[in-house]
Amino acid sequence: MYSEKVMDHFRNPRNMGEIPDADGIGSVGNPTCGDLMNIYIKVKDNVLIDVKFKTFGCGAAIATSSMTTELAKGKTLDEAMKITRGDVAESLNGLPKIKMHCSNLAADGLHAAIKDYLKKKEE
Numbered sequence: 001m002y003s004e005k006v007m008d009h010f011r012n013p014r015n016m017g018e019i020p021d022a023d024g025i026g027s028v029g030n031p032t033c034g035d036l037m038n039i040y041i042k043v044k045d046n047v048l049i050d051v052k053f054k055t056f057g058c059g060a061a062i063a064t065s066s067m068t069t070e071l072a073k074g075k076t077l078d079e080a081m082k083i084t085r086g087d088v089a090e091s092l093n094g095l096p097k098i099k100m101h102c103s104n105l106a107a108d109g110l111h112a113a114i115k116d117y118l119k120k121k122e123e
Contacts, residue, residue: 001096002063002095003093003095004093005067005091005092005093006060006063006092006093006095007059007063009063009066009067009092010059010062010063010066013053013062013065013066014066014067015050015051015053015066015069015070015073016053016065016066017052017054018038018040018052019040019041019050022040022041022042023042023117023120024040024041024043024113024114024115024117024118024120025039025040025041025112025113025116026038026039026109026111026112026114026115026116027109027112028105028109028112029105030101030104030105033057033058033061033101034056034057035061035105036055036056037053037054037055037056037105037106037109038053038054038109039051039053039065039069039109039113040052040054040113041072041117043077046076047075047076047077048072048073048076048077048080049073049074050073051068051069051072051110051113052069053065053066053106057105058099060096060099061105061106064095064105065105065106065109067088067091067106068083068088068110071083071087071088072110077114077117080110081111081114083107083110084107085104085106085107085108088107
């Protein structure tokens with residue numbers, strides 16, 4: 001069913017919470033399964049110095065959110081934009097096919113947060 005790594009990130013999520021003065025926020029959801037995610041980023045010198053999440057969803061949604069924050073923290077904006085749903089699933093040693101849409105959300109939420117930051121920066 002789930003890998004040990006998925007279970008670990010579900011039971012002990014990393015970087016859970018909000019960043020009150022976030023530079024960017026990505027909100028994504030999947031109406032089919034009911035998962036909702038908010039990804040918060042803090043940026044300094046084009047690098048993600050902090051990434052946090054709040055997720056309402058299944059164990060896979062929480063685990064993929066946790067792993068996405070781990071993958072993104074310390075990366076440049078360009079590097080973080082290249083993190084894919086496949087990267088997230090692979091980093092968790094795979095997900096059941098029926099749960100792959102969850103890793104979609106986490107990567108999409110990260111990308112949405114970066115786009116939100118870039119949009120605010122332009123204004």
